[in-house]
Amino acid sequence: MQRTYKFRLYPSKQQEEKLLWTLDKCRFTYNLLLENLNKQDKPSKLKFQSMLPELKNQYPELKEVYSKVLQYECHRLFSNLKALSRLKKNGKKVGKLRFKTKNRFKTMVYNQLGFKIIYTGKRCQTLHLSKIGNIKVRIPKKQTIKGKIKQVIIKRYPSGKWFSIICVDIKAKIKQKPIKKKIGIDVGIKHFLTDSEGRQIENPLFYEKLLYKLQYEQKKLSRKQKGSKNREKQRIRVARIYEKIVNKRDDFLHKLSRFYANNYDFIAVEDLNIKNMVKNHRLARMIIDSSWNKFIQLLSYKVESTGGKVVRVNPRGTSKEYKYGKLDRDYNASLNILERGLSGQGLSFEPVETRPLREILASLVVEAGSPIL
Template sequence: MKLTYKFRLYPTKDQEKKLLHALDRCRFVYNKLLEELNKQEKIDRKILQHLIVELKEKYKELKEVYSKVLQYEHYRLFSNLRALARLKKNGKKVGKLRFKGKGWFKTFTYNQSGFKLIETNKRLDLLHLSKIGNIKIRIHRAVKGKIKQITIKHCSSKKWYACITAEVKEKITKSSNSKKVGIDLGLIDFIYDSDGNKIKHPKILDKSLKKLTKEQRRLSRKKKKSKNKKKQRIKVARVYERTVNQRNDFLHKLSRCYVKGYGFIALEKLNIKGMVKNRYLSKSIVDASWSKFIQLIQYKAENAGVEVIKIDPKNTTINCSNCKSKVYKKLYNRIHKCKCGLEIDRDYNSAINILNIGQGLSKFTPVEIEPLRELTKVPTSSVVEAGSSLR
């Protein structure tokens, strides 16, 4: 099992120049390999592999970059080709690989060697990168397992990050937790589960929209190709980055709470690509990041030995969780009222149905419920908080 950790780097001005130089040289090698690939009638990996050696002899500045970093661009190129082939196989319309211009190349990778983490007694540790030096790094959590590779990333906000991939050899045992839960995802309440808990939607994008609009207007007024325009572009990127970080923090902590609290989790298998086509709800759906939340629950659950089932959401809102009869209602009707006497929130009813189907009990024994049960409301502030200890 492989895990990836993301840590902030704090390079000096001299180190940043070396990092930018390495990034640009990797872009140069990638473009040269792609140029040679386009000339070939039949793809020959060996010819392209040898081309890197020829380029190093012709362009002496390439020797200033660690050799395996340049070799990784060969792997990156063919990895991109395989991704295009998969898309084409799935019936998608694909074009050719494009050359990378300045600003479109964000990462380079140290694979297997050329790096070392150095622990210090100070607030910041050190990351040694061959041909660059010892860079200050904030290790905010322990790295488990053997480090296989380190990817250096340069963001639009001009911040540097190290993405450390480590291989962990641990036997995953099934969770002893017998508690089960069904989760209904929504836009009004982010989550409503079968235990009656609901988490309010944090609406992170809406909260940062005022600041984002202000900075974007300032950007549009700056003169083209001026230094002020570049500075303002960084400010806009940092607002976006903060929004993404806040959303990820919320999703990580919430997913961790469910994985720790339950041994079985049932989720909806949503067609999010189709739902985003609704122009009235698309912004709210994207801000909710349901796909990201489901992805986080799945990988955390896999590591913790928790079973996760994804079910078809068809009729989960319509069917009564008590008597299984169909109760049709419009979107604005938030209460599920059935002839059997059950009167509960429609999302709560849906969450119970999701759990029933997930257990394979939808046609047999329903989950025990109490009509007119007083639901537990969980405020967003209890999930979104400083730090990242729950990740």
């Protein structure tokens, strides 16, 4: 079982310069390998990996970058090539792999070796990166990294912040729990979700709420002279608004999915095709803002890690099949989803006594320690 942890880095000015320099050399290596790839008919990954020592002799500055980091650029190139061929097989129109510009290259990867976490007992711990040094990393006191660390990804966000994404491999046997508590969930736009126990969670729509402020700041950005320091400052302001939207949304989704994972053994959800749904241009922005698919992904891994089960059912007609008298459309759909989920697993559905709906504000979901759910 694999898990990832994300922690913010606090590099000094010298360390940040070194990180940016290393990123640029990784980009340079990737572009060199891509240039050679375009000249060959049947490229081999092993052959390209053997080219790295030659490149280091040709460009001595590459010797200042940790070897595993440069080797990963070869892996990145061939994984991109595989993804491109997969799209082509699926009937998509694809071109060639593009050379990476500075604005399109934000990550470098320490794979298997070259990193170490040093616990200092203070507010910030230390992450040692080979050829870069010791960087302060903020790891919460309650957070423990379980399992063997396989990979450390260093990423620079558009707002200028640095983060470490730590990938671990956990060897743990998960015992399947007996199904005692079960629930069906119907997602929507007016309400983020309605469950079969009568909860209706308000849809926070974080992007919609910050849209006016975002448009205002983007308008100011468009008026700044390209290449100026003021334009860069304004670009960071815009990036921070986007970052705020993402952080708020992720916080809401994580807390809500954790509640259901902790309290239910069996959860039935709709198997939605978001790609087709966003073709409705009137609702596309709100559908994307709701992030239903991400919620279901978070819910799935959290429930499965506790020994529970998440089942996706066909969403067709869940709101139209009325078996329980006059009910709210979404509440009725959640009951139908639960029934379909149980029947698909060969389990019987016991008719439940319908109850009045409880509308729950999104702010109460996010509030720490709120008993409202």
